[in-house]
Amino acid sequence: MKVALFVTCLNDTMFPATGQATVALLRRLGVDVDFPKAQTCCGQMHVNSGYVPEAIPVVRAFVEAFAGYDAVVTPSGSCAASARHQHKIVAQRSGDPTLISGVQGLSPRVYELSEFLVDLLGVVDVGAYFPHRVTLHPSCHSTRLLGVGNRCERLLGAVRGITMVDLPEAEECCGFGGTFSMKNPDVSVAMGADKARHVRESGAEVLVAGDNSCLMHIKGLLTRQRAGVRVMHLAEILAAQEVAA
Amino acid sequence: MIVTRTFLGTPPFPVAAKAALANSQLRSNMRNATHTIRDKRARVIGELDDFEQLRDAAADIKDDVLANMGRYLVQAEEALTRAGATVHWARDAAEANRIVVGIAASHKVDEVVKVKSMATQEIELNVALEAAGIAAWETDLAELIVQLGDDLPSHILVPAIHRNRSEVREIFLREMGKVGMAAEADLTDDPAELAGAARRHLREKFMRAKVAISGANFLVADTGTLCVVESEGNGRMCLTLPEVLISVVGIEKVVPTWTDLEVFLQLLPRSATGERMNPYTSTWTGVTAGDGPQEVHVVLIDNGRTTVLADQVGRQALRCIRCSACMNVCPVYERTGGHAYGSVYPGPIGAILTPMLRGVGVDEATDALPFASSLCGACYEVCPVQINIPEVLVHLRAKVVDSHRTGVPGALQAAMTGASWTLGRSSRLALLQTCAGLGGRVFGRRGLIGRLPPPLSRWTDARDLPAPPRESFRRWWTRTDGGRRGAGSQPDGMGNERSEK
Numbered sequence: 001m002k003v004a005l006f007v008t009c010l011n012d013t014m015f016p017a018t019g020q021a022t023v024a025l026l027r028r029l030g031v032d033v034d035f036p037k038a039q040t041c042c043g044q045m046h047v048n049s050g051y052v053p054e055a056i057p058v059v060r061a062f063v064e065a066f067a068g069y070d071a072v073v074t075p076s077g078s079c080a081a082s083a084r085h086q087h088k089i090v091a092q093r094s095g096d097p098t099l100i101s102g103v104q105g106l107s108p109r110v111y112e113l114s115e116f117l118v119d120l121l122g123v124v125d126v127g128a129y130f131p132h133r134v135t136l137h138p139s140c141h142s143t144r145l146l147g148v149g150n151r152c153e154r155l156l157g158a159v160r161g162i163t164m165v166d167l168p169e170a171e172e173c174c175g176f177g178g179t180f181s182m183k184n185p186d187v188s189v190a191m192g193a194d195k196a197r198h199v200r201e202s203g204a205e206v207l208v209a210g211d212n213s214c215l216m217h218i219k220g221l222l223t224r225q226r227a228g229v230r231v232m233h234l235a236e237i238l239a240a241q242e243v244a245a
Numbered sequence: 246m247i248v249t250r251t252f253l254g255t256p257p258f259p260v261a262a263k264a265a266l267a268n269s270q271l272r273s274n275m276r277n278a279t280h281t282i283r284d285k286r287a288r289v290i291g292e293l294d295d296f297e298q299l300r301d302a303a304a305d306i307k308d309d310v311l312a313n314m315g316r317y318l319v320q321a322e323e324a325l326t327r328a329g330a331t332v333h334w335a336r337d338a339a340e341a342n343r344i345v346v347g348i349a350a351s352h353k354v355d356e357v358v359k360v361k362s363m364a365t366q367e368i369e370l371n372v373a374l375e376a377a378g379i380a381a382w383e384t385d386l387a388e389l390i391v392q393l394g395d396d397l398p399s400h401i402l403v404p405a406i407h408r409n410r411s412e413v414r415e416i417f418l419r420e421m422g423k424v425g426m427a428a429e430a431d432l433t434d435d436p437a438e439l440a441g442a443a444r445r446h447l448r449e450k451f452m453r454a455k456v457a458i459s460g461a462n463f464l465v466a467d468t469g470t471l472c473v474v475e476s477e478g479n480g481r482m483c484l485t486l487p488e489v490l491i492s493v494v495g496i497e498k499v500v501p502t503w504t505d506l507e508v509f510l511q512l513l514p515r516s517a518t519g520e521r522m523n524p525y526t527s528t529w530t531g532v533t534a535g536d537g538p539q540e541v542h543v544v545l546i547d548n549g550r551t552t553v554l555a556d557q558v559g560r561q562a563l564r565c566i567r568c569s570a571c572m573n574v575c576p577v578y579e580r581t582g583g584h585a586y587g588s589v590y591p592g593p594i595g596a597i598l599t600p601m602l603r604g605v606g607v608d609e610a611t612d613a614l615p616f617a618s619s620l621c622g623a624c625y626e627v628c629p630v631q632i633n634i635p636e637v638l639v640h641l642r643a644k645v646v647d648s649h650r651t652g653v654p655g656a657l658q659a660a661m662t663g664a665s666w667t668l669g670r671s672s673r674l675a676l677l678q679t680c681a682g683l684g685g686r687v688f689g690r691r692g693l694i695g696r697l698p699p700p701l702s703r704w705t706d707a708r709d710l711p712a713p714p715r716e717s718f719r720r721w722w723t724r725t726d727g728g729r730r731g732a733g734s735q736p737d738g739m740g741n742e743r744s745e746k
Contacts, residue, residue, distance in 0.1 A: 007718050009668065013678050014711055016718035023728050035722050041668040048620060050642030051661040057669030065671075086639075144622035173576045177619025184617060185703040186263040190580045191619065192708070220708030223693060 001120075004069040005033045006062075006110070008079045008212075009041035015212045021239035022075045022113060025128075028239075029121055033073070039065040043090060044082035049179045052093045059090045063102040071109050073116040075235045077142030077210045080112035085145060112142060113235055114151040114210060124154050129242040131161030135204035137195070137218065139211040140173050152210055152234060159237060167207075168198040176217035189221070196221040199229055207231045247380065247424060249371040250397055255587030257613040262581040271407055271582050278406045279572075279579045285519025286570060286627070293515070302508045304631040307564035310499055311554060317466040317499045318545065324469030328531025330541040341546045342373035345458065345491055348542055349379050352489055354455050360473060360480040361385035362460025363401055363567055364493045364546060366589040367602075370458070380424075381458070382450050384479040386443050393420035399583030399591060402517050402569040407582045410434040421446050447479060457483040457538070461494045462566065463509060464543075467502050470530040471543065474513055474523050481527050490529075490538035496545050497563040509566060512629035516568035549602035558640040562598050564630035571624035571634060577617060586614065593624035597637040605641065606648025615641035656700070671719070678717035685712035 003026070007019040019035075026033040042062060046055035062083070066072045074080050084107050091103040117123055136156060142148045156164055175181070175191025195218055199207050207222075209215050212233055219231040255261055265271060290296055310317055322332045335341035349357055357374065359365065359381055371381040383392045390405040391398050394416040398404030405413070414434040421428045421442065426449050428442040459480065463472040471492055473480050484490060500506065514523040532541050554560050572578045572592025583591030587610050588599040596614045603611050615638050624634040649655075654662070667673045688694045689712025697705045704710055716724070725731040 009674065012674070012718040013681055014713055016714055016716060016721055019718035020721065020728060027728075035719070035727060037719060037722075038671050040671050040674045043668070046661060046665060048639055048642070049657070049661060050615075050639075050644075050646035051658075051665070052643045052646075054661050054665035057665055061669055061671070089639075140619075140621035140623075144626055171623075173619050173621035173623065175576065175619055177621070180616070180619045182700070182703045184259050184262060184577075185706065186259065186266050187577055187580055187617075188619070189707040190266050191576050216711060217708065220704070220710060223709045224707065 001031075001070045002068070003031050003033050004039075004066050004072045005035050006039055006042075006066065006072050006074040006079065006083075007035065008074060008076045010216075011075060011212055014216070015233065018075050018212055018233040018235050021233065021235040022073070025126060025235055025239040026073070029117070029123060029126060031121070034069070036065045036069075042079040042082040042087075044079060044086060045178055047082065047086045047090060052090055055090045056094045056099075059087050059103065060094075060099055062087070063099060063106055066106055066110075067102060069109070071111060071116065071120060072106070073111050073113060075113045075210070075233060076212070077112045077139050077146055077148065078213060080110050080115070081141040081145035083107055083110040112146055112148060112210060114142070114148050114155055115146065117155060117238075118151045125158035126155065126238050128159040128238045128240050129161050130159050130237050130240045132206050133163045133165055133204050134206045134208050134237065135165050135167040135199065135202040136170065137167060137174060137199075137207060137209040137214060138170055139209050139214045142210050143171065148210075155234070155238060156208065159240075160242075162237075165202050165204050167202050167204075169194075170198075174214045174218050176214050178213070181217060188217070192217050192221045196225065196227065200227055205230060206237075208234055208237055210234045247392055247395070248375060249369070249381075249392070250395060251369055251372060252397060252587045252589065255584070255610055257610045258581075258585055258587070258617040259613065261585035261587065262617070265581045265585045268582075270409075272580065274407055274409045275579055275582050278403065279574075282403075282519055282573045286516060286573065289515045289519050289521055292521070293511070299508055299512055300629055300631050303512055303566075303629055304564060306500060306505050306508060307497075307630055310497070310501065311560055311563055314496065314499070314554065317501060318496055321464050321466040321469055321499050322545075324467060325531060325543055326469075328469050330469065330531040330543050333542060333544045335544055335546045335548070337548050338368035338546075341368045341493060341544050341548065342370055344544050345370060345493065346373050346377045346379070348489070348491055349374065349456050349458075350377060352456055354379060356380040356382060356450070356454060357456045357458050358382050358384050358450055358454040358483045358487065359388075360457065360459035360483045361388050361475065362458070362493060363589060364460040364495050365458060366398065368493070368546065368548060370493065382447075382454070384447050384450070384483055385475070386440065386477055386479070389443055389447070390416060393417065393424070397584055398589060400569060400572060401567050401590060401592075401594075407584070410436060410439060413439055417442050417446075425449055447482075451479075451482045451486055454483075454487050456489040456491065457487040459484060459490065459492045461492050461498055462513065463506060464494055464499045465501075465503055465506065466499050468530055470503070470528050472506065472526065472528045474510070475525045475527070476518060476520075476523055478525050481525050484527050484529060485537050488538055489540040489542075491542040491544065493544045493546060496547055496550050497565075513566055513568055516570040516627065516629040549604075552604070553598075553601045556601065559597065559601050559637050561632050562594070562601060562637060564632055565594055565598065566630060568629055570627040570629065571632075574623040574627050575618075576621060576623065577619065586617065588614075593618065593634045593638075594632070597632075597634055597641060600641055600645070605645045612645045612648075615645060675717070675719060678713070678720070681713035682715045682717065685714065688712065
């Protein structure tokens with residue numbers, strides 16, 4: 001199986017450690033993951049903001065970068081959902097039959113990290129060690145658009161040393177919402193403030209999620225409050241191992 | 246006499262929402278109310294093992310109606326006429342109002358009683374009646390609270406959801422006496438006492454009124470039967486006591502047969518109030534001699550619905566049965582309340598229905614509505630007729646943007662065009678990352694950026710921004726051959742990229 005990492009533009013630019021952790025984790029599980037350098041972005045920001053024609057070159061770059069792979073794995077539920085559900089809208093708008101068929105072939109082969117691990121590799125225990133109190137924010141796009149169900153909980157539950165604690169009102173949106181966070185900053189912050197409060201109430205040391213976009217927003221509020229809660233991407237916890245003394 | 250307020254002049258959503266968020270009483274009322282209904286709904290939906298099949302059936306029935314609307318409407322008109330009702334067709338709000346006012350005026354009345362109805366809210370019928378010197382008394386308890394309080398509805402099912410009971414008591418004490426039977430001076434905020442005051446106040450109007458106006462939840466095409474679903478029984482008083490009954494019905498309310506009601510009467514109360522069955526389900530078919538209203542009118546309104554029907558993605562919004570489950574679960578609506586949406590249809594369904602009924606590209610407030618969502622999808626998850634609200638929101642955002650493409654591009658258009666160019670080729674993204682890394686070193690403190698100038702202050706006013714790292718992922722991959730050589734190949738799993746290195 002030829003596997004490509006779609007790191008996402010956000011992780012590539014802002015959170016390279018998430019990409020590095022994904023690579024380390026997949027290698028440890030025997031997957032020789034490749035990083036096609038022609039990749040850029042899924043185009044979600046454009047589509048969700050109403051700029052569909054502007055998303056056409058972005059989706060075209062996506063299809064060209066990943067066309068030759070059997071599976072594309074990405075550490076983002078939101079970007080996986082974009083590839084699976086929105087690329088066809090963009091391709092239709094382009095009217096380009098090559099792009100339409102390219103998207104048709106590629107979209108179903110794009111997997112969010114937890115889906116890839118549990119469904120394609122068939123692993124739940126990835127051999128990680130992380131002796132901390134952790135709570136999970138199940139991001140909306142993973143939960144509702146992809147339907148990843150309890151895959152993240154199962155993966156985290158198998159990590160040695162970890163203590164998982166419940167996040168109150170976990171299913172509620174954090175309020176990031178892409179450009180929503182800039183177009184409606186007051187509502188976005190009001191939602192995020194409640195999420196941050198729930199994170200503090202959970203008593204966790206670490207907040208984990210499968211999307212750094214949500215985490216960037218929640219962390220932005222937590223650090224402003226000097227809340228002392230760390231945020232980490234799922235890949236980083238799953239990549240963590242006991243350091244040999 | 247009461248003068249009904251309208252939503253005209255509501256500022257665009259981000260501005261109205263900012264004001265609403267500052268109202269801590271509103272926030273607390275909304276949080277309590279939405280969470281209570283949300284939990285009740287989840288409990289009674291959980292009892293159904295065929296909920297998903299019911300949703301499938303409901304969506305299928307509505308899609309059949311939308312695909313064959315002309316046929317079902319003509320069938321309904323024939324059945325209604327046979328049963329002794331008079332059917333009127335109204336293309337828009339003005340036409341519908343003219344018809345209703347005309348009928349009421351022909352009976353020389355100066356007041357009508359009203360059953361809670363979204364269609365009459367949508368066409369602002371009360372304003373038209375008042376202009377003709379006819380008082381329109383709302384008889385639904387929550388609508389009464391809104392009307393007496395010189396207020397606007399903020400929810401389609403519980404229009405006074407933004408009020409708590411002590412506010413309701415104050416409104417009753419202050420206002421009831423001005424328009425009818427006053428509340429007792431020793432009225433408390435006990436819900437039973439408040440309901441008692443409303444009952445006495447309304448009873449007087451029920452006994453006196455000659456003309457009633459209603460909407461309808463369903464219109465059964467093959468029999469011409471109208472159906473109203475309610476909790477209080479005040480609707481049934483209006484539907485049975487007056488001599489003349491005028492029902493204003495959106496054309497999408499038609500269902501083919503009585504059998505189809507089986508599906509909707511299971512879904513609607515559970516999705517709406519979280520009840521297995523609502524207390525009052527009234528059905529009537531034209532005129533019954535010697536029983537109930539002897540003059541029955543049905544006004545079928547389009548008012549933008551056929552335009553919505555022509556939109557292949559947006560037409561699913563016409564499946565809506567006005568249950569309000571979407572607003573009760575919406576994290577945005579919960580925090581802003583309904584008034585910020587500037588429409589009788591607030592919340593997620595309002596954010597798609599209002600722009601489609603009004604048309605986009607005309608006014609700023611309408612165009613802001615499809616953007617009043619984080620696209621979390623909670624609405625779609627609960628919708629009993631499976632309206633994919635996030636899908637329609639994204640579709641409408643594109644329509645809004647497309648409607649503004651002529652003329653000088655704004656800042657966002659310029660940014661999106663720039664981003665499209667940058668993300669169209671990886672070498673350009675790499676260049677941007679180099680610049681971002683430099684910027685991070687200039688502006689970052691302990692890995693965070695605290696304050697930025699407008700428009701970026703929209704982020705940094707309340708949130709820190711992570712400083713971009715010196716090395717992007719793609720540069721790391723190139724430098725280390727994908728982590729196979731050199732430093733930094735093994736992340737320590739401590740999230741250190743977000744702290745100072």
